[in-house]
Amino acid sequence: MAMTMTEKILARGAGRESVSPGDLVLAKVDFAMGHDLTIPPAGRIMREQMGAEKIWDPDRVAVTQDHFQPAKDAASATLGRLTREFSHDMGIKWYFEVGQGGICHTVLPENGLVLPGELVVGADSHSCTYGALNNFATGIGSTDLACVFALGELWFRVPETLKFVYHNRLREWVEAKDLILYVIGQIGVDGARSKAMEHVGEALKHIDMEARLTITNMAIEAGAKNGILEFDEVTRQYLEGRAKRPYTPVTSDPDATYEKVFEFDAEKVELGVAKPMSPDNYAPLSEVAGTRLDQVFIGSCTNSRITDLRRAAAVLDGHKVAPGVRLIITPSSHQVAIQAEKEGLIRVFLAAGAAWTTATCGACLGGHMGVLGEGEVCLSTTNRNFPGRMGHPKAMVYLSNPAVAAASAVTGVISHPGEVLKKMPAGIA
């Protein structure tokens, strides 16, 4: 029976020849992840309520201290301690301490822990990010994670697959973020609810792995169960020297069934933003240009990997953050921070008057280091701008790509990066 990539991975996990959308299956998990907000409840449920003493396979679990760490207050320190103790007690192999890891969704791919063809779950909604590496990856809750820890398997409803085809190439300045914001604007925050988003087409062949991770990262913002890309030479090269296990890529059969196929001309996609208060509130940049800002935030699992920071630095080089505006830059991992230091990017940020922080989810979920007050306006490279996401329910958050964010920090209003930098240097764009 012809199947999509998503169906093939779930069928293999369930030990079945084939599966169809709507089937409920019990499937083996290849890799699982939790962090400082989801491990404490998962650990308690697993040990105290389910009565399991050990994890099914401690070599296939990663834990990051990223959401409220370094501890933002005493209660967060307790969550950090419970996370640390559980990881130690269970012998979890891929435990990332403060200062050594960073945001889970950057840390797992950069360490080659989530691989093509695999079934990956994470107790965090943005776990769909990993699908850029040709796997099935989805966000789950803490009780789910406790079940995976105890048994190594979990129940899934096989999703219908929506296919997104991107013809032609993205234009100058236009990034993966602009593309996915545009798509979510077209289909809505529940446009792919509980479904698989399979992204294919010419435009994706010309973007690097980090940009691809931005696209799958935001699958959840359309309500999707997972986002998945095809395996190609870019995937293979990214995994060379990183992959911690052998892997088998997966392809969709040519006659696989799709619930719907969406076709987009990538060349027609403009620079864009999501306006307050929803990720599907898309507008071309030109419509919101000139909007006054209080804060600019470059960070998160969506857009704070090294290529994002390079573009931000190229725009900021030789400029200053506008008076009355604060720019906060939070790398998404410790490895990203080390690389930024090597390349002299941090020097550029500091000279521009930006606040450079340690790697953490931080301001993205209104945790710490950049929480917004009542009525404040922020341009952010993050993923979600529902009311109160970054702080006060009456704060206004616009979502954009990092070059737009950097340029807007310089001018103090939402701006096209071309106003600050003539052309993105070759090799960075």
Place this chain on the structure above:
Amino acid sequence: MTAPQVIRGRTWKFGANIDTDQIIPAKYAIYSLDEKELGKHAMEGVPGREGWAAKVTPGDILVADSNFGCGSSREIAPIAIRGAGISLVIADSYARIFFRNAINMGYPILQSPQAAEGVSEGDDLEVDLEAGIVRNFTRGDEYPCEPFPSFMNELIHMGGLVPWVRKRLQERRQLAGRR
């Protein structure tokens, strides 16, 4: 523990795309292990609903429009709603992680576009979980709910994923003991 089969309560009505950060703002995630404390802040992030949890009478029913619980995977969203005293959630549709979290907790949630459309705040509802029917005494109306697949029904009847995993672990241990 198994859920009661018939639930009666007063309705609180919410709109579409209420995300988890509105259901329980992330700053309260520090209370991840404290259902009562989470309950005090349930729905606090929904504009105009500040102080809502204090007005809830235990047993009240929450009815929402489409895509309820979108956003984060944090299980504190359904936990906060339960902690506030809400006996049951009915929505036009749910975001998938909120849906799984509620089912896994053994917390009764129902999907009924008809109820989401027909019910207004304050309506007196009776819900027959077994039959999947919502009766609106205020309006003299009745709405069907979408049936769950049998595995999900089994989970809800057992009281959630915890007893299910306990049972499976026990089976595995017995199997290992026999070898």
